[in-house]
Amino acid sequence: MTIKNIMIKLENISKIYSPDIKALYKVNLHIKPGEFVSIVGQSGTGKTTLVKLLIGEEKPSQGKIVVGGWDITDIGQAEIPVLRRQIGVVFQDFKLLHRKTLFENVCFALQVCGEPPSKINSIVPQVLKIVGLENKMNRYPLEVSGGEQQRAVIARALVHRPKILLADEPTGNLDSINAEEIIEILQKINKFGTTIVLVTHNRDVVNKLRKRVITIDNGQIVGDQAVGKYIL
Amino acid sequence: MFLLSFLRVIKFSLQDLARNVWLSIITVVIIVLALLSVNILLMVKVLGSAAFNAVKEKVDVSLYLKSDAAEGQIMALKDKVSQLDSVREVAYISQQMAMDSFTAKHKDNPEILQALAELGNNPLSPSLVIKPKDIGNYDDLLVSLNKLDDQIIESRNFDDHKAMLDKINNITSKASEVGLIISAFFVLITILVVYNTVRVAIYTHKREIGIMKLVGASTWFIRAPYLISGIVYSLLGVALMIIILYPFLSFLQPYLAKFFYGFDINILAYYKHNFFMIFGLEFLAVTLVNFLASLVAVGKYSKV
Numbered sequence: 001m002t003i004k005n006i007m008i009k010l011e012n013i014s015k016i017y018s019p020d021i022k023a024l025y026k027v028n029l030h031i032k033p034g035e036f037v038s039i040v041g042q043s044g045t046g047k048t049t050l051v052k053l054l055i056g057e058e059k060p061s062q063g064k065i066v067v068g069g070w071d072i073t074d075i076g077q078a079e080i081p082v083l084r085r086q087i088g089v090v091f092q093d094f095k096l097l098h099r100k101t102l103f104e105n106v107c108f109a110l111q112v113c114g115e116p117p118s119k120i121n122s123i124v125p126q127v128l129k130i131v132g133l134e135n136k137m138n139r140y141p142l143e144v145s146g147g148e149q150q151r152a153v154i155a156r157a158l159v160h161r162p163k164i165l166l167a168d169e170p171t172g173n174l175d176s177i178n179a180e181e182i183i184e185i186l187q188k189i190n191k192f193g194t195t196i197v198l199v200t201h202n203r204d205v206v207n208k209l210r211k212r213v214i215t216i217d218n219g220q221i222v223g224d225q226a227v228g229k230y231i232l
Numbered sequence: 233m234f235l236l237s238f239l240r241v242i243k244f245s246l247q248d249l250a251r252n253v254w255l256s257i258i259t260v261v262i263i264v265l266a267l268l269s270v271n272i273l274l275m276v277k278v279l280g281s282a283a284f285n286a287v288k289e290k291v292d293v294s295l296y297l298k299s300d301a302a303e304g305q306i307m308a309l310k311d312k313v314s315q316l317d318s319v320r321e322v323a324y325i326s327q328q329m330a331m332d333s334f335t336a337k338h339k340d341n342p343e344i345l346q347a348l349a350e351l352g353n354n355p356l357s358p359s360l361v362i363k364p365k366d367i368g369n370y371d372d373l374l375v376s377l378n379k380l381d382d383q384i385i386e387s388r389n390f391d392d393h394k395a396m397l398d399k400i401n402n403i404t405s406k407a408s409e410v411g412l413i414i415s416a417f418f419v420l421i422t423i424l425v426v427y428n429t430v431r432v433a434i435y436t437h438k439r440e441i442g443i444m445k446l447v448g449a450s451t452w453f454i455r456a457p458y459l460i461s462g463i464v465y466s467l468l469g470v471a472l473m474i475i476i477l478y479p480f481l482s483f484l485q486p487y488l489a490k491f492f493y494g495f496d497i498n499i500l501a502y503y504k505h506n507f508f509m510i511f512g513l514e515f516l517a518v519t520l521v522n523f524l525a526s527l528v529a530v531g532k533y534s535k536v
């Protein structure tokens with residue numbers, strides 16, 4: 001495989017927080033551009049740790065990580081913002097600012113990265129439209145449903161037009177209907193060419209997706225199926 | 233683009249001040265107290281050295297000579313005194329000159345002048361007025377003058393100026409010491425308060441900071457608002473200090489003028505004359521202190 005064909009490459013990755021907490025152990029993983037990969041596994045098996053390694057929030061204890069051809073294994077503090085602008089991240093707890101409208105929340109991500117108003121004004125309505133919030137963008141987070149809040153978070157993750165979208169249990173706090181909508185939006189974003197890594201506990205979601213599923217247990221990959229099912 | 237970010241940073245910084253308004257007020261008050269103690273210290277120093285210099289200028293020693301001393305003998309003595317190591321200058325005050333300055337001094341007092349006229353002859357002695365080269369060897373000068381043995385010397389008047397100077401120095405240095413301790417205390421408090429204010433500000437913006445990091449805001453963009461807040465605090469502090477200090481000095485000046493009667497001491501003029509020097513330096517110092525305190529707080533509480 002050439003570098004061009006790999007979006008995310010983990011080589012022998014271990015993350016050892018302390019001698020008795022081996023969150024990840026000798027993990028090898030390749031994800032191609034445009035793939036939609038689900039990562040499943042029981043609680044405490046190292047899924048979130050994997051996400052943190054990919055955005056440079058944690059450093060691997062061993063191994064090598066390459067994202068989009070960029071070796072980020074020993075990434076420096078100053079380069080982390082550059083990496084984060086190439087990777088959109090969505091977490092389970094919707095991190096929105098309650099004093100700002102959904103529109104302002106999405107703007108905030110561009111403002112703090114020094115983008116000019118012209119660019120902000122053209123991008124923000126686009127991403128809000130992708131997640132279907134164009135009619136509710138002037139509401140405050142507490143005035144919309146959990147699903148809508150999570151959609152705003154997804155919109156915010158898209159503002160830099162990332163090559164990769166990491167979603168760590170984006171449906172964790174949502175009921176099944178809202179969860180399904182979120183997954184549909186992720187699929188739509190995937191169709192535009194963005195690589196999606198979805199960490200989830202939701203059996204129905206995984207089975208319905210009919211995409212690649214990687215199963216992690218005890219810090220190691222124990223399953224990797226092209227059209228997977230939730231096996232645990 | 234840089235300017236845009238800079239403006240946004242300023243905006244965030246001001247929002248941060250407004251959001252923690254009470255904390256901001258306390259911080260500024262503490263800075264003002266610190267500045268006040270520093271300024272009082274400065275005033276003590278200025279007044280002390282002004283008083284010292286004024287007295288120093290007046291320090292001289294007189295050798296009174298016999299009225300019948302011949303001009304030649306007096307000149308010989310003057311030369312001899314001039315050659316002493318500790319002497320800066322010697323002035324000869326003749327009998328007539330002493331008389332002139334006496335009458336000038338008492339020109340408003342006809343009774344004294346009347347008495348003088350009744351005496352008929354000039355009762356004043358001619359004298360040599362000697363200024364020491366430097367206050368430090370005033371004692372040497374007295375020793376040398378005491379050793380002088382010339383029959384035309386009538387009396388020696390060695391007023392104890394030295395004791396007075398020592399007293400002024402003593403008071404000034406004691407007051408400065410106390411001032412320094414108080415100032416150091418307030419500076420320390422300022423550091424702690426600014427540090428804590430920035431820490432709380434960061435804490436109240438935890439969510440924002442987390443989001444900023446997640447979406448790829450640069451480290452300086454995340455940290456700059458808190459550093460700017462430190463600068464804004466010192467600006468406000470110094471501005472408030474100026475506003476408070478001038479009326480205070482205007483109020484104080486008449487009392488000082490009365491107390492230091494006869495000396496040319498004007499603290500208000502001193503402050504006006506050195507405005508930029510004093511407040512510029514104070515602003516720089518406070519900003520530096522705040523900046524360092526903020527930097528430590530930011531480094532500690534907003535890890536990437």
Ligand SMILES: Nc1ncnc2c1ncn2[C@@H]1O[C@H](COP(=O)(O)OP(=O)(O)OP(=O)(O)O)[C@@H](O)[C@H]1O
Pocket residue numbers: 017018021022023041042043044045046047048049050
């Ligand atoms: N900062 C940390 N320091 C020490 N141990 C940690 C740290 N973060 C995570 N761990 C440990 O590493 C292991 C993996 O944690 P991780 O969060 O990756 O699990 P997870 O698969 O995301 O679990 P869940 O499904 O519950 O979110 C756990 O045992 C956890 O306690």
Ligand SMILES: [Mg+2]
Pocket residue numbers: 047048049168
């Ligand atoms: Mg997790």
